Amino acid sequence: MRLAFTIRRYHPELDAAPHEETYRLDVTRGMTVLDALIRIKNEEDGRLTFRYSCRSAICGSCAMTINGAEKLACRTSVRKEWERHGGITIEPLRHLPVLKDLAVDMCSFWGKVRAIEPWVQADHLTPTGPLSLPAGSAQFHNVDACIMCGACVAACTVHEVDQGFLGPAALAKAYRFVADPREDSAARTARLAALQGPTGMWDCTRCNFCVEVCPKDVKPMEAIIRLRRAAIQAGMTDTGGARHVVGFRDLIARFGRLNEALMPLKVVGPSLRRLLHVLPLGLRMLLKGKVPNPLHPPIEGVRHVRALLERTRR
Amino acid sequence: MKYALYPGCAAKGATPELYQSTMAIIGRLGIEVTELTASSCCGAGVVAEADPEGALALNARTFAQAERLGLDVMTICGTCQGVMSTANRQLKADPALLQRVNRLLETERLVYHGNVQVKHLLWVVVREVGLAKLKDEVQVTLGDLKIAPFYGCYILRPSWDLGFDDPENPNSLEKLIRAVGAEPVDYGGKIKCCGFPIILEKEDIALAMNGANLKEAKEGGADAMVTPCPLCHMSLDIYQERAARKVETNLNLPVLHLPQMLGLAMGVSAKELGVEHHLVPVDSILKVVGERRKESGRS
Ligand code: SF4
Ligand code: SF4
Numbered sequence: 001m002r003l004a005f006t007i008r009r010y011h012p013e014l015d016a017a018p019h020e021e022t023y024r025l026d027v028t029r030g031m032t033v034l035d036a037l038i039r040i041k042n043e044e045d046g047r048l049t050f051r052y053s054c055r056s057a058i059c060g061s062c063a064m065t066i067n068g069a070e071k072l073a074c075r076t077s078v079r080k081e082w083e084r085h086g087g088i089t090i091e092p093l094r095h096l097p098v099l100k101d102l103a104v105d106m107c108s109f110w111g112k113v114r115a116i117e118p119w120v121q122a123d124h125l126t127p128t129g130p131l132s133l134p135a136g137s138a139q140f141h142n143v144d145a146c147i148m149c150g151a152c153v154a155a156c157t158v159h160e161v162d163q164g165f166l167g168p169a170a171l172a173k174a175y176r177f178v179a180d181p182r183e184d185s186a187a188r189t190a191r192l193a194a195l196q197g198p199t200g201m202w203d204c205t206r207c208n209f210c211v212e213v214c215p216k217d218v219k220p221m222e223a224i225i226r227l228r229r230a231a232i233q234a235g236m237t238d239t240g241g242a243r244h245v246v247g248f249r250d251l252i253a254r255f256g257r258l259n260e261a262l263m264p265l266k267v268v269g270p271s272l273r274r275l276l277h278v279l280p281l282g283l284r285m286l287l288k289g290k291v292p293n294p295l296h297p298p299i300e301g302v303r304h305v306r307a308l309l310e311r312t313r314r
Numbered sequence: 315m316k317y318a319l320y321p322g323c324a325a326k327g328a329t330p331e332l333y334q335s336t337m338a339i340i341g342r343l344g345i346e347v348t349e350l351t352a353s354s355c356c357g358a359g360v361v362a363e364a365d366p367e368g369a370l371a372l373n374a375r376t377f378a379q380a381e382r383l384g385l386d387v388m389t390i391c392g393t394c395q396g397v398m399s400t401a402n403r404q405l406k407a408d409p410a411l412l413q414r415v416n417r418l419l420e421t422e423r424l425v426y427h428g429n430v431q432v433k434h435l436l437w438v439v440v441r442e443v444g445l446a447k448l449k450d451e452v453q454v455t456l457g458d459l460k461i462a463p464f465y466g467c468y469i470l471r472p473s474w475d476l477g478f479d480d481p482e483n484p485n486s487l488e489k490l491i492r493a494v495g496a497e498p499v500d501y502g503g504k505i506k507c508c509g510f511p512i513i514l515e516k517e518d519i520a521l522a523m524n525g526a527n528l529k530e531a532k533e534g535g536a537d538a539m540v541t542p543c544p545l546c547h548m549s550l551d552i553y554q555e556r557a558a559r560k561v562e563t564n565l566n567l568p569v570l571h572l573p574q575m576l577g578l579a580m581g582v583s584a585k586e587l588g589v590e591h592h593l594v595p596v597d598s599i600l601k602v603v604g605e606r607r608k609e610s611g612r613s
């Protein structure tokens with residue numbers, strides 16, 4: 001079968017702008033997108049640039065955008081892509097600077113991993129925690145399976161609009177150390193506190209893109225949720241995000257359903273400035289019949305809902 | 315075709331027009347429902363951030379109520395669908411967890427055995443009602459209108475929990491847009507996020523996301539947008555003016571709930587579909603629908 005591959009090409013020193021090029025190739029059984037790229041480089045254009053090493057989904061260097069989604073080229077079947085999309089388009093990872101063709105500058109990615117200080121922080125002379133990990137804890141909910149390919153960051157919808165966001169891979173890594181029993185409790189608290197501000201754990205919208213694209217089932221978003229839970233449990237509740245979570249649960253325990261008239265007030269918290277910011281929209285909603293009665297009756301059986309949330313709380 | 319209707323909070327709160335328009339169309343499509351009036355919030359993924367087992371128990375309680383009626387659950391909110399699909403998968407896969415959660419339901423004499431399926435109205439219309447039946451009910455084709463689908467996150471991802479559309483290339487909304495005679499707008503933002511979960515605390519980020527998707531749809535020629543998620547609707551409609559300012563463009567893009575789009579084509583009145591609740595006026599769409607109706611009356 002002869003198939004067309006459309007590849008985004010860009011040579012910053014020669015090209016004013018990126019452009020697409022199409023190559024036709026006889027594809028063989030079991031061929032991966034990386035196999036195809038190597039053939040194109042060898043047979044069509046030796047200048048085509050892309051990264052790879054292990055060819056077996058271990059090194060994390062071949063992540064790219066294939067038919068609009070972040071994938072490892074070495075693990076992506078040409079045939080399946082063709083069947084799914086009716087064509088094959090290959091582009092570099094999104095929202096990272098392109099060095100040449102499919103190779104992007106991963107500096108910001110590594111900088112963020114470094115920024116979360118990815119090592120166990122403990123006094124090694126007089127450690128307070130265990131020296132080795134208790135059995136079963138080694139994977140930290142699979143975060144250690146991360147191969148640092150960057151697919152999740154390229155897919156992240158918050159990173160798309162704010163490239164300062166620490167992003168799924170680094171935040172998942174941070175969770176791995178928060179969960180590590182060898183880390184000193186003071187260091188753990190400092191780590192959580194450092195992630196409370198802008199670009200930290202509360203910027204994630206829980207869009208599930210990182211979970212969907214990760215080739216190693218790391219589920220970064222779930223690690224971010226665990227980070228948030230750890231922060232709330234450590235008493236760090238003075239952020240909009242934490243007020244949202246705690247306030248939401250309280251409203252469900254009270255009414256059984258979300259009370260959208262009261263929810264914004266919970267998130268705003270004790271701040272006149274923030275209240276004045278949400279008020280105009282609230283008034284427009286009121287005029288359109290979109291603000292439910294804040295005193296609406298709770299659902300049938302709300303006491304059972306309250307009791308069960310009380311029991312699972314601890 | 316009978317379902318236990320799970321309304322969710324938004325349809326009972328800030329988007330009453332979703333509930334209204336759902337009720338106005340399902341009978342004619344042959345969907346019968348018993349509403350789960352004692353159901354709680356699904357937790358929206360927020361309760362789980364503090365208390366994962368509590369969130370699972372809330373959903374098990376809803377499933378148990380439906381199971382007692384011998385019915386599968388139909389949702390009308392993309393977020394509810396995502397949260398409940400994941401909860402249901404977890405409960406079905408882990409008997410020990412199910413047992414623990416059932417213990418929390420004992421005081422209400424409820425028990426969930428894991429026999430319920432949860433389906434969004436979108437899926438029920440595409441797969442069970444069928445496009446042929448829907449086309450039979452269409453009285454006013456929405457021809458000439460270009461409608462941009464906006465799926466929202468939770469009805470697509472994680473795809474292994476939802477198991478309906480291809481998350482990279484969904485087409486169920488497109489099928490319905492075509493069935494009512496309109497033309498779907500293809501744009502990258504249709505599978506992205508509207509930013510709603512952080513819109514109260516991180517408005518700048520959320521508006522940048524929301525604005526970018528709306529702008530892309532508008533530039534693709536959209537006359538309106540349609541969404542199966544009322545939380546997306548809140549972002550896209552209530553916050554549209556602020557989003558437009560953020561991305562420095564003029565938007566004025568009417569946003570329809572899925573049953574409103576179907577209802578307009580089925581000849582249901584704008585009043586019954588509750589469009590007067592929207593912040594972005596739907597007048598331009600109603601005008602086209604009115605003209606089409608006059609034409610078809612004449613012929
Ligand atoms: S879930 Fe959060 S971290 Fe993951 S891609 Fe979405 S916004 Fe980014
Ligand atoms: S979390 Fe997954 S997608 Fe993200 S860098 Fe690690 S392996 Fe790649």
Ligand code: SF4
Nearest residue numbers: 322323324356358394
């Ligand atoms: S997702 Fe939202 S609307 Fe649906 S039940 Fe949960 S809180 Fe309510």
Ligand code: SF4
Nearest residue numbers: 466467508510545546
């Ligand atoms: S698009 Fe927004 S409201 Fe809709 S599901 Fe995603 S985050 Fe939720």
Ligand code: FES
Nearest residue numbers: 055059060062074
């Ligand atoms: S080449 Fe190493 S992960 Fe693809």
